[in-house]
Amino acid sequence: MRPSSPFRVARTPMRPLALAMLAALAVACSSGEPGAAPEGAPAPAVIAPAEPAAVAMATDDLASKAQQAVADNRIYAPEGDNAIEFYLAQREREPTGEASAEAALIELQPYAMMAAEQAIAGADFPEAERLIALMVRIDATAPSLARLREDLDAARNAQAAALAAAAEAAAEAAATPTPTTTPPPATRPAPAPRPSAEPPSRAPATAVRTPSPAPAPARPANPAQAAAAPAQRPAATPATPARPAPAAGPLVPVSTPFPPFPSEAIARGRSMGSVTVRFTVRANGRVADVRVVEARPEGLFERTVIDTLGEWRFEPGAGDRTETRTFNFRN
Template identity: 40%
Template sequence: MKWVRTCAAFAALSCLVACGAEPAPQAQAPSSPEAIPARPALASLDIERLRTLAAEALRGQRTYAPAGDNAVEYYLALRDKAPGEATVANALQELQPYVLIAAEQAMAGGELSEAQRLLDLLARVDAQAPALPRLRAGLDAARAAQSQRLAELQAEDQRLAQQRATALANAANKPAAPASVAPVSSAPASAAPAASAAPAPPPVATVPAPAPAPVEPIAIAAAPPAPRRDEAAARPLPRLISDSAPRYPLSALNRRIEGSVQIAFVIQPDGSVTAVRLLSSTPPGVFDEAALAAVSRWRFEAGGQRVPTSRTLSFRLPKG
């Protein structure tokens, strides 16, 4: 009864939210620092207050953001106050894939500060998470590339400023061009009649030049046609060696809903999966998070190159 175990796993997380409560609209980020309300330190709150805040964050879809007011941080504070509580441990285990996906998306979008915050949050949830070394190495590489681009832009700005300064200095120091003067002849006036009286030279017979020999045309061999781009880009997909089945959402299971989700992602040279994103889903919004979390845990055979691809995950209810 695989679906029964799935229900139990999701029930551990959903029991923290009040039954039958309508989801609250997602919290919007304040427009200015002055509008951010002051929140008490999580360590100073009691267990019941932390439970209430965690449930409110889940209903408001504040899974891992904003900083200081999200479900993951409330559950971490609960774990500090009640280290052996199974409900809190199960909730953090369920939320961990979403933090991982958000960190990868922030890194791909160039939001390196947010990616660092999410990696720190992931390390607090599970310091031995297998994806942490890869994500930290990727963040270091992204920072190095960002610093290099900044240095190149600064060097280019300096070069352009130097060129403008040189052009202005050359224009200020360039002398004016001298006026043109018509040449004056120094020959005496009597030279003209003497030149006209000189005898004309005898005529020279002209010999017609021989016609050029006809030139044979040179045959040019036609170049072979270039290979089609789709043939050159065709690559075999690496073999999937670790397949993590998606968890069936409890709300869809209770309402007997089936569907499918198309996910795009990039297989890295080492076989890991990055840049996971949603292409389409039917019905929309029901299975999206479960599919994204499952694909992020997949592992392929190392192929030595990046391979972008996509897969469709189907959610079907068990028969019988």
């Protein structure tokens, strides 16, 4: 954040100024001319506009603050106190003479891009917008900006759809009446039978059949045959074998162009280099979380690899996959 300089206010004694204003009002009322001030009245105080922070801070101070922020790992955050914003202020102050600030911004832009991707994945949309705005200030023509904006819009739409579905489900649950249990009607006891004058007739006797005992199992004539006969057991039902999970097939590329040879490397006289990166291929076929594992030399070929991988597309798969690729450059 650029330090703001205080407003510079011309100090005028308050009591003489008030008396002068009252005198001007009296003269205006008596003469019929609104707003006429008497001759010799002091001029009102003038408030000077605030000075920009970059004007008040020397270029060397901006460079030292940016280097200290890099050493403290304040690359893109917190807002107003990070290396990218200090380098931007340095470049904006001397746009044609600060080549070191431009080179530093080129190296730090991939970190802002990865942080924006993480903010989108975590549904931190204000932070994602801030980081995208930083990337626009660094290079408004970066090819990864369009992809980041698409991912941000898709994440917002998905969150809005989820909230709408949850609200609709809650409304349906509130509108559905809760069933109430109605107790069964009470039954009255049957009246007791009245005694009869006639003696009760005897019920005819019924023959009760005694169940015959179950026949005893026949014993084998030869005890040896009984020992040799296998015991009959119920056949066990064979267990259904578990189906193996389908193996993840190979990635099917849709658009995987090779990163172009950077012009900065040509300007520095570099004719070859290599970059090894690790990235994640999402289920929708897009590439995210690109991280540089190794770069030779450092600071020349990483940006073109990260920007190009942001445009790669694969056929949608069953889930996220992590891949490692090495790009060898030769001009």
